[in-house]
Amino acid sequence: MKNQKKVLILTAPFGSGHLQVSSSLTEEFSKYENVIVEEYDLYSEEFPTLSKTIQKAYLKSYKPIGKDVYRMLYYGSSYAVHDSFQAKILKPYLEFGMRSLRNKIESFNPDAIISVFPVTSLYTLEDKGFKIPIYTVITDYYASGLWLYKGARRHYVANNRMVAWGVANGLTQSQFMLTGIPVHGKFYKELNRQEIYKKYGLDPQKRTVLVAAGAHGVVSHVDEIAARLASQPQIQVIVVCGNNTKLYDQVIQLLDEYENLKVLGYCQEMHELLSIADLMVTKPGGISLTEAAIKGVPVILYNPVYGQELENAKYFSDKNAAVIVTSEAELIYHVLIILNEDGLLDEMKCNIKQLARAYSAKTIVEDVLKDSDEYYEQQL
DSSP, X not given: XXXXXXXXXXXXXXXXXXXXXXXXXXXXXXXXTTEEEEEXXXXXXXXXXXXXXXXXXXXXXXSHHXXXXXXXXXXXXXXXXXXXXXXXXXXXXXXXXXXXXXXXXXXXXXXEEEESSOOGGGGXXXXXXXXXXXXXXXXXXXXXXXXXXXXXXXXXXXXHHHHHHHHHTTOOGGGEEEOOOOOOGGGGSOOOHHXXXXXXXXXXXXXXXXXXXXXXXXXXXXXXXXXXXXXXXXXXXXXXOTTOHHHHHHHHGGGGTOTTEXXXXXXXXXXXXXXXXXXXXXXXXXXXXXXXHHHTOOEEEESOOTTHHXXXXXXXHHTTSEEEEXXXXXXXXXXXXXXXXXXXXXXXXXXXXXXXXXXXXXXXXHHHHHHHHHHHHHHO
C-alpha cells in the first residue's frame, strides 16, 4: 500500500442507514494511520433544499399514497442496470450531482471511492476521464438495478441472492464479495446484561420486547402497540421513538398506567438494548436487521413499505428469523406465540444469528485497501 491513501465515502441522508454505514466504515479506516478518509453527502452539498425535500418525501413513503409512489419508483428502477435501455432513459438522473462530485474529486484527490448509496453520477466518471477505483456497499438484503454498476471493482453484499442477481444482469462473480452490511464495532462487544437491566430499571426475570420506531419514528401506531404489549404482565416493553418528539410525548403518557414500560427518544445505545431484548418490533431497514442478527434477536416486522423494506422483510421471513405482520392484533398474537411456545424463540434466535456476518466493516476496508493497490499497479 502506498505511503498515504485517501478514501472518499459517498453517503446520503435518506433514512439513517446510509449514514450509519459510512460512519462504521470511517471508524474502521481510522485504525490506519496512513489513510485519510472523508464522508461526503453529495446531495446535501449540491442541492441542500432538494435534499431536504427528498428526505421529507422518503418519510412520506410510509403514508398510503407515498407507498404507491415509492413502489413504482423502486421497482421501476430494478432493471435499470448501467448500460441497460432503462438506464439510458434515466441518463439525466444518472448525471445528477455530477458537478459537485467532480469538484470534490478534484479537491480531495481520492485514491478510492466507496458509495453506500446508489450515487448514479458515479457511472459517468470514467466517461469524464477520471480513473479511480469504485466500490459499492449495498445497505439492504436486496438490490434494485441502480445499485449495480459494471465499472465498480466490487459490490459488497449481504447474501448470495444479490450476487446471483448481479451476475444475471451482466456483472462478473469477481465484482461481488459476500461481507454482510457494516455496523459499528460496539455491536460485537459482549456486555454485562445485569448491568444493563439495572441501568434501565428492568426486571431480568421478565421477557423484554424492544419496540424500535426507527431513527425518524416512522413505525405507525406505536402508542397503541406499546399499551397492548405492556398490558401483558409477564412482558416488559422498551419503546425507542427516534427523533419523533410527537410520538415520544404520546407514548410517555402511558407510564402512569404501566410500570413495565420504558420510553426513550433517539437512542445511541441500541447495542445495549439489543443485548437484553428477547424480541424486537421494528421496520425492516437493512441496518436494523443486521444489528438484530448480530445480537441474535428475532424480529416482528410491522407493515413494511414496498421496496427495500418489503424485500428485506421477505428475506428474513423466508429464513424463519422474522415474522411480517400488517395489523396490531396480528403483531400481539405473534409476540405472545414466539415468547410462549416451547422452543420457538430459541429456534428463531438461532436462525437470525446465522444471517449475521461478523466484522463486515473490517472485511470491506481490508479489501478496498488491497484491491485499490492492485488497481494502480495494473495501471503502471
